Amino acid sequence: MTTTTPPVSKASPEQTDAESAVPSAASGLAERLDTLNRIVVLGDGRIDETLMTDASDLLDRAGQRLRLSGEHTVVALAGGTGSGKSSLFNAVCGLELSPTGLRRPMTSSAHACVWGLDGAGPLLDWLEIDPRHRYARASALDRTGGQAGPAAGPMNSLQGLVLLDLPDHDSIRAAHIAEVDKYIRVADLLIWVLDPQKYADFAVHRRYLEPLAGHTGVTLIVLNQVDRLQTDEVEECVKDLRRLLEAEGLSNPHILTTSAASGAGIEGFREVLTDTVAARQARLERLVADIDRLTKRFEGQYADAEPPSTIDDKRAASLVEALAEAAGVPAVAEAMESAYGLRALDYVGWPLGRIAARFHGDPLRRMRLGELRDELRVAFTTPVNAQQAHVDNALQNVTDGVIRDLPPSWQRSVRDAGRSQAEELPEALGASLRDVVPGFNQVPAWWWVVRAWQYLLLTGAALSLIWLGAILAFGVLELGHAPIGIAGDTGVATYVGLLFLCTLGLGALTASAARSMIALSSVKHSERMEEQMREGVAASARTLVIEPAERELAVYTSFRDETGRAIRALPS
Ligand SMILES: Nc1nc2c(ncn2[C@@H]2O[C@H](COP(=O)(O)OP(=O)(O)OP(=O)(O)O)[C@@H](O)[C@H]2O)c(=O)[nH]1
Ligand SMILES: [Mg+2]
Incomplete structure (x- = not known):
């Protein structure tokens, strides 16, 4: 007794030619597995862990199954205890290979x-079938017919069938359920054996049939024990079962009715198996159905909005600003400005004033310079002791606006990428400050020129003073004979005096003009140093924060593209 429904992997006459049949389901499978693999690589560690594990498991399983015999189709008989799985198994095999009986549950391993x-x-090794429970049937036997019925002819050969009789899925024994789940995951074709009493059993529907609704192409429903029903009851039962299955999302389910006891429907059941095995498509169709089901689960993992590929300049600039602030760049620049001014005075000040200051000591100036030196030494030699809260805030702000339209898991991953090298920031910021030291220590050429000019004037003043002394000694007090006439000539005393005053005046003027110039150039100098420090901070921000975050955005973009394409390619 067989109901009319679409065949499971029904092979057309040409398709029974094994070689030509295989590519139809296979076409696109390799590409889809590649896409899934890329999605897993991109999403690994970033999105829902369970989904990633399931995807990796599927890739592993697909790889293993595709490497194993494509000549064989693994068909699993599953269902509640007592529904007649073992009886059907024996009927198809034509021998009593799996014990049946009244003990419940009866079968404890596949x-x-x-x-x-x-x-x-x-x-069989991959399926982990206990060698004690492995049986072989020669195909010739089937052509001559086993217990199941008359010869079916070569076209109906079961050659290539690996039929599994599973324990009950509703078992009181947890090990049975685990075993059933394992085989349901790997079988190429799933056969649910139901009986008229328990066909609406909540467990099988909720736990297996509903989640595998997309697997209709590789699922067969067998209503067994129909000998227990009247003919009209069978039809009623099948109708009810079909309604139930369709309500659960199984479109156009393939339902067969059998009686292992009377043999009714067994021949039709064997025919379906024969066609499925001959087509050799179930293995591939099963994987395609698994990929479809898994791909759907990626739906919430990306957003429709086009993601940004970069952190915009404005955000990058505020990050640099915040990091520069946290590293104390403005304070260091200010200290540099003061130190520059003090240092410049050592070069361009009136040498006598400097000498006098060295003798008398200028405690305030010395202290100030010492403080500045310490301040700068700390800034230049140690990693920046940036305020953590300030840095954290800056890191958060740089990604926050950019990730607004991303799904939560990707928001987290981009934010984490932005912070991934935060520990290296203090050292890098310290280095950015240190990099300006050579520039800071350089003495501008004009300082030397002014210093040489000042010494020239000082020499002029000293010489004119000596000259005046000579005039006083030789010309006025006539203490002796002048070595050269002009040295004791009182007539030039006024000019020499003027020369002395002029050199002193020029020295004072030069010192004052140089001070004004220093006031101007120290601002410029510190601005230049600050700019250099900011450039360093900007480079650190780019390598340690912006680039990692942008790389993560690129990963999300690829993930979104791949996943979107895979989802759009799903059958509607
Ligand atoms: N009347 C009738 N009895 C059947 C039919 N199929 C199986 N039985 C009986 O139902 C009982 C259970 O059959 P099994 O084949 O052992 O059932 P099972 O699904 O393998 O059970 P477990 O191994 O416990 O999961 C046995 O006594 C069978 O003789 C059928 O089509 N009609
Ligand atoms: Mg059994």
Whole structure:
């Protein structure tokens, strides 16, 4: 007794030619697995962990299954205890291979029967079927018919079938459920064996059929034990079951009715198996259905809004500003300005004033210079002791506006990327400050020129003073004979006196003019130093904050592109 429904992987006559059949379901599968692999690489550690684990598991499973025999189709008989899985298994095998009976549950570990053992060994090992529960059937047997019925002919050969009889899914034994779940994950074709009493069983519907609604192409529903019902009751039962399945999202479910006891429907069941095995598409269709189901779960993992690819200049500039502030750049620049002024006076001040100051000591000036030196030495030699809260705030602000339209998990990952190298920031900021030291220590050429000019004037003043002394000694007091006439000539005394005063005056003027110039240039100098420090801070901000965040944005963009494409390619 078989209801008319779309066949599971029903092979057309041409498709029974194994080689030509395979590519139809396979086409696009490799590409889809590649896409999924890229999505996993991009999303790993960033999005929902369970989803990532499931995706990786699927990739592993697909890789393993595709490497294993494509000549074999793994068909699992699943269902509640007593529904008749083992009885159907035996009926298809034509031998009593799996014990059946009244004990509940009866089957405690999977039994496998293989038609065509060649190449099936690694597949059975991968399926972890206990060697004691592995059986082989020669295909010829099926052509001559087992218990299941008359010869079906070569086209109906079960060659390539790996039929699994599973324990019950509703077992009181947790190990049974774990085993069932394992095989339901890996089987190429799933057969749910239901019976008229428990076909609406909540557990099987909620736990398996509903979540696998997209797997209709690789799912077969068998209503067994129909010998217990009247003909009209069977139809009513099938109708009700179909309604139930469709309400759960299984569109156009393929339902068969059988009786393992009377043999009714068994031949039709074998035919479906024969067609499925001959088409050799179930293995690939199962993987395609799994990829479809998994891909749908990525729907909430990206946002429709086009993501930004860069941190805009305004945000980058405020980050630099905040980091420069946290590193104390303005204060260092101010200290540099003062130190520059004090240092300049050592060069351009009137030498006599400096000498006098050195003798008398100018405690205030000395203290100030000492403080400045300490301040700068600390700034230049140690990592910046930037205020953590200030830096944290700046790091948060730089990504906050940019990630607004990203899904929460990606907001987190971009924010984390922006902070990923935060620990290196103090050292890098310290280095940015240190980098300006050579520039700061340089003495401008004009300081030397002024200093030489000042010494020239001082020499002029000293010489004119000596000259005046000579005139006083030789010309006025006539203490002796002048070595050269002009040295004792009182007539030039006025000019020499004037020369002396002029050199002193010029020295004072030069010192005063130089001071004004220093006042101007120290501001310019500190501005230049500050600019250099800010450039360093900006470079650190770029390498340690902006670039990691932008790289993460690029990862999200690729993830969004790949996932979006995969979701759009899903069958509607
Ligand atoms: N009347 C009738 N009885 C059946 C049919 N199929 C199986 N049975 C009986 O139902 C009982 C359970 O059958 P099993 O094949 O052991 O059931 P199972 O689904 O393998 O059960 P577990 O191994 O416990 O999960 C046995 O006594 C079978 O003889 C059927 O189509 N009609
Ligand atoms: Mg059983």
